[in-house]
Amino acid sequence: MSFFLTLSAYCAFILFLIRLFSHIWSWINADKEPASDPLVNGKISPSLLWNALLDILFFRRVYATNKLLWAASWTFHLSFFLVLLRHLRYVLYPVPGFIVFIQPAGKIAGYILPLSLLLILIVRLTGGKDRYLSVYNFFLVGLLMLTSLTGIFMSSLFRTDLVNAKAFVFGMVTAAPATLPESRLFAVHFILFLVLLPSLPFHLIASPVTTIEARKREQALYKVIHEK
Amino acid sequence: MKSKKCFGKELSQLQRIELDACTQCGECLKHCPVQEVTGKPEISPPEKIRMFKKLMRETDSIKSSLFGKDVDPKLIQDFTNAVYECTVCGACGQNCPVGLFNQRLWPVLRKEMVMRGLGPVGPQANMPKVVKETGNPYNEPPEKRYSPWFPGDVQVAESADIAYYAGCTGAYQAQPMVKGDVRVLNAIGKPFTMLPPEEEVCCGFPLFITGQHDMLKDLTDRLVTAYKAKGVKTLLCSCPCCVNIMARDWPIYYGKKLPFKIRHITQYVDDELKKGRIKIKKKLTERIIYHDPCYLSRGVGIIAEPRSILGSIPGIELLEFDRHGVNSRCCGAGGAARKVHHENAIAMGRLTINEAVEKRADKLVLSCPACYEKVNEAMKGHDRKIKIVDIMELIAELV
Numbered sequence: 001m002s003f004f005l006t007l008s009a010y011c012a013f014i015l016f017l018i019r020l021f022s023h024i025w026s027w028i029n030a031d032k033e034p035a036s037d038p039l040v041n042g043k044i045s046p047s048l049l050w051n052a053l054l055d056i057l058f059f060r061r062v063y064a065t066n067k068l069l070w071a072a073s074w075t076f077h078l079s080f081f082l083v084l085l086r087h088l089r090y091v092l093y094p095v096p097g098f099i100v101f102i103q104p105a106g107k108i109a110g111y112i113l114p115l116s117l118l119l120i121l122i123v124r125l126t127g128g129k130d131r132y133l134s135v136y137n138f139f140l141v142g143l144l145m146l147t148s149l150t151g152i153f154m155s156s157l158f159r160t161d162l163v164n165a166k167a168f169v170f171g172m173v174t175a176a177p178a179t180l181p182e183s184r185l186f187a188v189h190f191i192l193f194l195v196l197l198p199s200l201p202f203h204l205i206a207s208p209v210t211t212i213e214a215r216k217r218e219q220a221l222y223k224v225i226h227e228k
Numbered sequence: 229m230k231s232k233k234c235f236g237k238e239l240s241q242l243q244r245i246e247l248d249a250c251t252q253c254g255e256c257l258k259h260c261p262v263q264e265v266t267g268k269p270e271i272s273p274p275e276k277i278r279m280f281k282k283l284m285r286e287t288d289s290i291k292s293s294l295f296g297k298d299v300d301p302k303l304i305q306d307f308t309n310a311v312y313e314c315t316v317c318g319a320c321g322q323n324c325p326v327g328l329f330n331q332r333l334w335p336v337l338r339k340e341m342v343m344r345g346l347g348p349v350g351p352q353a354n355m356p357k358v359v360k361e362t363g364n365p366y367n368e369p370p371e372k373r374y375s376p377w378f379p380g381d382v383q384v385a386e387s388a389d390i391a392y393y394a395g396c397t398g399a400y401q402a403q404p405m406v407k408g409d410v411r412v413l414n415a416i417g418k419p420f421t422m423l424p425p426e427e428e429v430c431c432g433f434p435l436f437i438t439g440q441h442d443m444l445k446d447l448t449d450r451l452v453t454a455y456k457a458k459g460v461k462t463l464l465c466s467c468p469c470c471v472n473i474m475a476r477d478w479p480i481y482y483g484k485k486l487p488f489k490i491r492h493i494t495q496y497v498d499d500e501l502k503k504g505r506i507k508i509k510k511k512l513t514e515r516i517i518y519h520d521p522c523y524l525s526r527g528v529g530i531i532a533e534p535r536s537i538l539g540s541i542p543g544i545e546l547l548e549f550d551r552h553g554v555n556s557r558c559c560g561a562g563g564a565a566r567k568v569h570h571e572n573a574i575a576m577g578r579l580t581i582n583e584a585v586e587k588r589a590d591k592l593v594l595s596c597p598a599c600y601e602k603v604n605e606a607m608k609g610h611d612r613k614i615k616i617v618d619i620m621e622l623i624a625e626l627v
């Protein structure tokens with residue numbers, strides 16, 4: 001089992017990298033927008049960048065369209081980020097002070113995460129006539145929900161030997177495979193993570209770019225035929 | 229179906245990133261007029277994006293290089309239907325939480341289909357041939373472009389700093405609108421010129437929006453050269469779609485900055501009203517509601533000027549649609565979809581009429597020839613009635 005999971009982890013990571021590079025390659029290889037199109041070639045000023053940064057960090061565009069979805073998705077992304085940071089203690093040695101510092105916040109975020117996912121699901125499924133939920137999003141929400149629940153169970157109800165867990169994960173990262181801890185829950189949690197890794201959506205890196213572009217476009221709109 | 233060509237080649241860098249940025253949140257469905265009248269999520273923005281990404285994966289990925297570019301014909305059919313049923317109004321992008329520029333993305337996806345012989349659909353496919361033969365997409369004789377509607381008392385100069393482009397939809401399908409334009413220009417009193425009917429060819433927008441880009445450079449060159457020869461410094465037009473392609477795409481096809489400025493007619497008239505060159509003399513004690521055309525508000529940011537003109541009419545009460553300005557709802561005429569999905573266009577036109585009636589407006593004011601034609605058509609056989617008028621048609625009556 002240890003060997004199988006170790007091999008799967010490397011495969012999942014390679015798959016993730018292939019997906020990542022093929023997307024970035026496809027972006028790099030495409031033509032740039034024509035320089036003379038005023039709407040897509042607006043200037044980036046410090047105030048535009050600042051506003052775009054706030055848009056990205058606080059999901060202000062989501063807030064403008066759907067307050068409940070904003071509450072759910074912002075909470076989800078923040079808690080997911082904190083949980084990821086918390087998990088860095090398993091792959092870093094020595095563990096940086098910052099990661100030690102955020103451990104309590106990461107633990108609380110671990111509980112909030114499935115609740116925010118549930119809220120996302122409720123918002124999506126109760127959308128009335130305009131309800132829309134793609135198979136991929138349904139799959140992702142389900143996967144994240146299961147991953148987070150198994151994580152919660154491990155840290156509360158069925159405690160797993162964290163020293164062994166760290167040895168296993170750290171061994172994998174340092175190419176010195178170690179034995180899998182004796183916990184089925186850990187194995188399930190880890191397998192779910194391995195499925196999640198190559199399935200991560202690329203809006204995580206693409207949407208900040210489009211959010212900045214939307215700001216540029218909004219600023220340029222009133223200059224298309226209003227210039228003196 | 230085996231496809232040798234990879235999908236996605238027409239997309240710009242930003243558009244490729246946009247496809248990846250779509251979170252499939254579905255928020256745009258609430259703002260989509262086609263969804264409102266059809267209730268078909270399978271033709272919604274996230275579905276179009278999902279299907280196109282699949283087409284790209286099936287023809288342009290490591291997997292496709294190893295195992296062949298097998299494309300599911302049903303996927304192609306579904307995507308084609310979805311992308312051509314859209315009115316390309318851009319409301320989805322305007323309200324997209326990650327800021328996609330869908331008003332520009334959909335025409336490029338249509339171009340992708342045209343490049344492979346999979347689009348356009350229905351009568352749209354005839355357009356290049358018809359434009360080539362007649363200079364307009366309506367297959368109307370060029371010599372009838374300004375007749376019989378052109379007002380006899382309006383003076384058109386041989387050459388002038390200012391030129392007016394009537395546009396095919398206005399000239400052939402919404403004459404009261406262009407008649408209003410030239411009468412207001414005449415009342416301002418500054419000389420303006422126009423191209424002879426056979427020289428005033430299509431601006432290219434109907435071809436652009438249906439993804440048929442082959443003739444665009446030629447049409448742009450012909451029109452720009454003709455206006456340049458007349459010494460034109462400012463080109464005025466009332467059609468939002470024409471203004472859009474002129475301001476945004478003509479410089480690209482022409483290869484450099486245009487030798488004249490592009491202005492929407494409301495900008496010019498608003499300026500002249502403020503300068504006192506033209507005065508609104510008559511009072512109008514009515515409640516009027518103004519509809520923002522998608523390509524005027526979302527397209528080039530003309531929102532304040534029509535309101536400023538209407539606001540200067542003594543006695544008027546100006547109402548607003550729930551969705552107005554950059555958030556306006558398509559009247560149904562957009563994206564050349566009206567030529568294929570006529571019933572959708574009529575249903576959308578009726579939504580606009582209904583809201584205007586519910587707000588107890590006396591007049592519905594439009595400023596786009598396609599809206600004018602379609603909303604008038606939508607009123608036929610509809611149980612709710614309202615007087616429809618173009619903004620310049622109205623002003624021409626009051627100056």
Ligand code: SF4
Pocket residue numbers: 249250251252253254255256257273274320323324325326327328
């Ligand atoms: S609103 Fe934007 S991100 Fe959401 S589904 Fe529509 S296009 Fe995609």
Ligand code: SF4
Pocket residue numbers: 259260261262263272273314315316317318319320321330331334558
């Ligand atoms: S452009 Fe308009 S009609 Fe087309 S999908 Fe977007 S909102 Fe709907």
